[in-house]
Amino acid sequence: MMLPKHLAQKERAQGLKVVRPGDRAFLPRADWRRDTVASIVEDQAIVRLILLRAKVERSGALTRTLARIRALGMMPLIVEPIGSFAIHLRAKGWTAIATGEDIEHAEIVYYPPYVVLCEHCCGFFEPTRDDTWDEKKALAEYQMKFPGAKLEDCSVVCDPCYQIIMRQ
Numbered sequence: 001m002m003l004p005k006h007l008a009q010k011e012r013a014q015g016l017k018v019v020r021p022g023d024r025a026f027l028p029r030a031d032w033r034r035d036t037v038a039s040i041v042e043d044q045a046i047v048r049l050i051l052l053r054a055k056v057e058r059s060g061a062l063t064r065t066l067a068r069i070r071a072l073g074m075m076p077l078i079v080e081p082i083g084s085f086a087i088h089l090r091a092k093g094w095t096a097i098a099t100g101e102d103i104e105h106a107e108i109v110y111y112p113p114y115v116v117l118c119e120h121c122c123g124f125f126e127p128t129r130d131d132t133w134d135e136k137k138a139l140a141e142y143q144m145k146f147p148g149a150k151l152e153d154c155s156v157v158c159d160p161c162y163q164i165i166m167r168q
């Protein structure tokens with residue numbers, strides 16, 4: 001088990017911005033102990049939750065933090081959860097993905113249940129099915145490019161890839 005300061009150093013070495021409790025509103029000191037470590041991948045709007053030490057277990061600290069990250073339009077990832085925490089996440093629909101180019105950088109990262117894998121770029125994204133998403137229009141556009149495409153197919157390509165496909 002690596003110490004919090006070593007985990008933080010490892011994140012900085014990858015060019016990521018380390019966040020400790022109190023640094024950002026999504027990681028308040030009221031909820032998290034000092035040894036908690038997170039980091040931000042700025043250009044991808046990702047928050048990596050690396051070492052989570054709630055002040056009070058089962059008091060909703062993680063739920064609040066995840067909601068705040070999502071409200072910022074960022075995606076929370078949970079890095080290398082261990083033991084019962086990993087089992088809990090999988091039961092809640094989180095997806096475990098092994099990443100890293102070599103042994104030294106290999107890690108298991110958990111993706112939240114509301115994101116899906118883009119079939120075009122293999123990146124995870126959150127389908128934009130909010131009030132502004134016009135189901136009929138999206139389907140009609142998609143079917144011009146892919147005759148016979150179904151509505152479900154529209155959500156398996158992320159926005160940037162969708163734009164690229166439509167321009168081709």
Ligand SMILES: [Zn+2]
Nearest residue numbers: 118121158161
């Ligand atoms: Zn994509």
